[in-house]
Amino acid sequence: MAEEFVKEITPRAEDYSQWYVDCVLKAELADYAPVRGCMVIRPYGFAVWEKIQAILDRRFKETGHENAYFPLFIPRGFLERESEHVEGFAPELAWVTRGGGEELAEPLAVRPTSETMICSMYAKWIHSYRDLPVLINQWCNVVRWEKATRPFLRTTEFLWQEGHTAHAREEEAREEALRMLEIYRDFLEEDLGIPVIAGEKTPSEKFAGAAHSYSVEALMGDGRALQAGTSHDLGQNFSRPFDISFLDRDGQLKHVWQSSWGVSTRLIGALIMVHGDDRGLVLPPRIAPVPAVLVPIAPERAREAVLGRARQLAAALEGVHLDDRDEYTPGWKYNDWEMRGVPLRIELGPRDLEQGKAVLVRRDTGEKVPVDQEALPRAMAQMSSAVQAGIKERARNFLQERTWPVDNLDQLRFRLEERRGMFIAGWCGDDACEAAVKEATGATARNIPFAPAARSAACVVCGKAAAHTVYYARAY
Ligand SMILES: [Zn+2]
Missing domain, CATH: 3.30.930.10 (Bira Bifunctional Protein; Domain 2)
Known part of the structure; x- marks a missing residue:
């Protein structure tokens, strides 16, 4: 192994x-x-x-x-x-x-x-x-x-x-x-x-x-x-x-x-x-090619019993891939599927089998929940929705934490040297001012938002009245 x-x-x-x-x-x-x-x-x-x-x-x-x-x-x-x-x-x-x-x-x-x-x-x-x-x-x-x-x-x-x-x-x-x-x-x-x-x-x-x-x-x-x-x-x-x-x-x-x-x-x-995180991808359940993986933990003495039940469960549950490869340990498989961003993992070992249970694990938070095998379809649907909502919430918080209003070019430059993110700034509408931001900071105008998080009164470069509020950022 x-x-x-x-x-x-x-x-x-x-x-x-x-x-x-x-x-x-x-x-x-x-x-x-x-x-x-x-x-x-x-x-x-x-x-x-x-x-x-x-x-x-x-x-x-x-x-x-x-x-x-x-x-x-x-x-x-x-x-x-x-x-x-x-x-x-x-x-x-x-x-x-x-x-x-x-x-x-x-x-x-x-x-x-x-x-x-x-x-x-x-x-x-x-x-x-x-x-x-x-x-x-x-x-x-x-x-x-x-x-x-x-x-x-x-x-x-x-x-x-x-x-x-x-x-x-x-x-x-x-x-x-x-x-x-x-x-x-x-x-x-x-x-x-x-x-x-x-x-x-x-x-x-x-x-x-x-x-x-x-x-x-x-x-x-x-x-x-x-x-x-x-x-x-x-x-x-x-x-x-x-x-x-x-x-x-x-x-x-x-x-x-x-x-x-x-x-x-x-x-x-x-x-x-x-x-993604340091373990690899984290895929939203709605677009994950493998929504859930079932990893049997089958030591020699309980091998047939665990594998038999795992096969039954995988056949009965929608969107579950059974990883019954012999040549890898359960731990190796956990890491491998985590790296691929599979949203849910089901673990099934000899003790779970005795108790009629399985363990559900969330890819995004690592949270583990023991579940009655009969209740798996509902528990999986719930956890899947929780992952979909949880990663969106996390990403939204990150965007909010990394969005800063700035009043002038120096502020934008210093801020950007500290940390990258989105900068809300005023713009008079002159191409030269937009070019000056790029020249001084490497940040480009991403867009003029329909619904800005904050409004700016003055152009971040020339100080004239702002005709627009713009999101600036360094971009891919
Ligand atoms: Zn200007």
Whole structure:
């Protein structure tokens, strides 16, 4: 039997980014690919992504969206039609210049996002107000040539969903962008247990080509922010160059109003960093691929009796994986499943068997509760809800403790040197002041929150009256 402790994970206090990589690699979520900047999502990590997909896909369909699929390759001319868009993405584009042994007449970009491709098709499909709204989502991969990469957080190729909608009226596109942001916010908080700040991006941080960009921002365990999802009101910025027009009820030819929105496999990085601890991952029960594991404690004398009952229980209980591997000790298995973030563990030993009991253990707090075997389904459902609520509460408290209002740039700088977190500060609206914060502190404007925790009277840089309250943070 293997007695050695489970694969070591670097403590967070010693080296946070090594801890993160250890979680990714040792819990077998992903591995480095033989292609620079790319990762392989392993079955356990992909199972988490499938859970995320299943919940979001249902919510997209409930709000009237349909899935479709568009090509991976985008002709250069498409990207060049919207000038801000091409400028924004130019440094990150990967190009295909040869195919079938020949130089291509027009190079093809590997999609960094699909606005241009999808707009070219909407121009073909939309003619009348009767064709609107068009509400389409695509689950796919995208490529952005990144210089510094980190599994799940920033990789050259990643998986995501991108919604693209077209509407007859400006306010409908704006409402759609905000509706989808609200779905992201609710999903992050209720299903992933990750509290977020919802708000509007500053003009310098908005999506290249958008009229308004909105985001949900989360705070990671090291006090750095992570943009967890974005939604854009595109106005007519794409419908004009792509000439997506429709004949309205009043007989006038008009351009449509559009939105686009997306979340990616980055969410898995957020899950690791918001909930994980020095033992490894802590997964919210709603998206854990293995909701509970049953570990039999079966010494030789009671082996058959314990294993027999364990098999019966595992077959009868929903979502329980029986770990009956012979070659590992129970202690080794505890550590292994804790590292993988399995929310609940059931222990069953000879004494439990005699008393008709089992022991339930919570991954997030380590709390152990003896339970009558007959009462397991109810006790597990209760404990599972308690874990889901408990990790969300912990993350919310952390976000509150690490959010500080600041009055001036020095205060922001000193505070940031002490501890990372979210800083609430006033902003006059001038790009130069926003740039000055970044220059002096490395913190960027995360968003202008819809509901700020505090309001600021004066710009943190120039001292003029604040037009907005902004969340600043160092971010991934
Ligand atoms: Zn200012």
